[in-house]
Amino acid sequence: MNFTTTVMMILVFFLLCSGIFQFTFASNLRIFNHPSEDKNWNEARRECNEKNGSLVTLYDDEDATFMRKYVTKSSSGFVSSVWLGLTKTRTNVTTWSNGAPFIFSRSSVNLPDREQICEAMDKNTWKGFTCSGKHYFMCYKGDTRIRVINRTATWEEALDYCEENYISLLWIKDVNDQEAVKQWLEVSGYTGTFWIGLRQSIMFGFWIWKDSPVLESNWKDDKAPEMPFSNQCGVINATDNKWSDENCFNKHPFICAEKILKY
Numbered sequence: 641m642n643f644t645t646t647v648m649m650i651l652v653f654f655l656l657c658s659g660i661f662q663f664t665f666a667s668n669l670r671i672f673n674h675p676s677e678d679k680n681w682n683e684a685r686r687e688c689n690e691k692n693g694s695l696v697t698l699y700d701d702e703d704a705t706f707m708r709k710y711v712t713k714s715s716s717g718f719v720s721s722v723w724l725g726l727t728k729t730r731t732n733v734t735t736w737s738n739g740a741p742f743i744f745s746r747s748s749v750n751l752p753d754r755e756q757i758c759e760a761m762d763k764n765t766w767k768g769f770t771c772s773g774k775h776y777f778m779c780y781k782g783d784t785r786i787r788v789i790n791r792t793a794t795w796e797e798a799l800d801y802c803e804e805n806y807i808s809l810l811w812i813k814d815v816n817d818q819e820a821v822k823q824w825l826e827v828s829g830y831t832g833t834f835w836i837g838l839r840q841s842i843m844f845g846f847w848i849w850k851d852s853p854v855l856e857s858n859w860k861d862d863k864a865p866e867m868p869f870s871n872q873c874g875v876i877n878a879t880d881n882k883w884s885d886e887n888c889f890n891k892h893p894f895i896c897a898e899k900i901l902k903y
């Protein structure tokens with residue numbers, strides 16, 4: 641451990657003890673697992689719950705688009721349909737298995753009128769099947785999702801926007817989060833660089849997630865930009881997911897973190 645690292649760790653420790661860092665991230669980014677088996681709806685749901693996850697819940701059109709792309713992409717041969725955590729009862733009540741409200745208008749999805757059905761994403765559309773039929777399924781974990789805001793702002797403007805509308809600019813605290821971000825950006829097909837919550841402490845020189853230390857990093861060239869040559873804000877490259885420093889006053893599209901309901 642070299643001198644700079646030691647000093648930094650002491651500082652981080654000091655700041656942690658003094659309560660300057662408030663941990664916003666007891667939460668995890670949502671990540672979907674790849675469909676690998678077919679089961680009936682109830683078995684699929686049980687299996688997801690046993691893994692502390694939940695059958696796929698879609699919160700808006702962007703989620704629906706993601707799932708459609710994911711299924712189309714992975715359906716190279718064997719996966720033709722994937723269960724959604726969605727059921728419709730004979731009283732026409734449509735419910736997500738994790739209790740999230742169903743907000744889709746009938747125009748954006750095609751829910752057939754049948755009794756007691758379970759829904760699956762079938763190629764490009766949503767379809768009702770008997771719940772005892774077997775289909776592939778995906779589970780997800782995590783209570784925070786990625787929101788790409790595809791218009792440009794300075795880092796501060798982006799932070800304000802995310803804090804006003806969601807939780808904050810995106811943070812990536814561990815390998816699981818890195819995988820979640822990669823999955824979302826890859827499937828959604830974004831390219832270019834996006835602001836994330838990375839900022840360099842001008843006083844101490846180390847990088848932080850707004851108010852928490854960076855523990856697991858993914859810098860371009862595997863090296864955190866150092867003062868005095870560094871810029872003080874961080875972007876992620878949507879193609880290779882590497883981070884780099886940028887002048888905070890440059891304008892970039894950005895990525896927010898949004899709280900979602902857990903099952």
Ligand SMILES: *[C@@H]1O[C@H](CO)[C@@H](O)[C@H](O)[C@H]1NC(C)=O
Binds near residue numbers: 690692
């Ligand atoms: C699920 O959560 C429980 C309680 O937190 C934990 O004991 C268990 O190991 C977790 N299971 C998996 C598969 O992660």
Ligand SMILES: *[C@@H]1O[C@H](CO)[C@@H](O)[C@H](O)[C@H]1NC(C)=O
Binds near residue numbers: 730731732753
């Ligand atoms: C459910 O929806 C169908 C089709 O819109 C309708 O014909 C039926 O009466 C509805 N059932 C109930 C219980 O509301």
Ligand SMILES: *[C@@H]1O[C@H](CO)[C@@H](O)[C@H](O)[C@H]1NC(C)=O
Binds near residue numbers: 790828829830
């Ligand atoms: C993001 O915005 C740019 C510029 O307006 C546009 O060219 C691009 O298609 C958008 N990307 C997505 C994935 O919507």
Ligand SMILES: *[C@@H]1O[C@H](CO)[C@@H](O)[C@H](O)[C@H]1NC(C)=O
Binds near residue numbers: 832833878879880
């Ligand atoms: C993002 O990464 C890709 C692949 O490594 C690279 O070709 C591209 O130039 C990078 N974009 C920016 C803006 O750095």
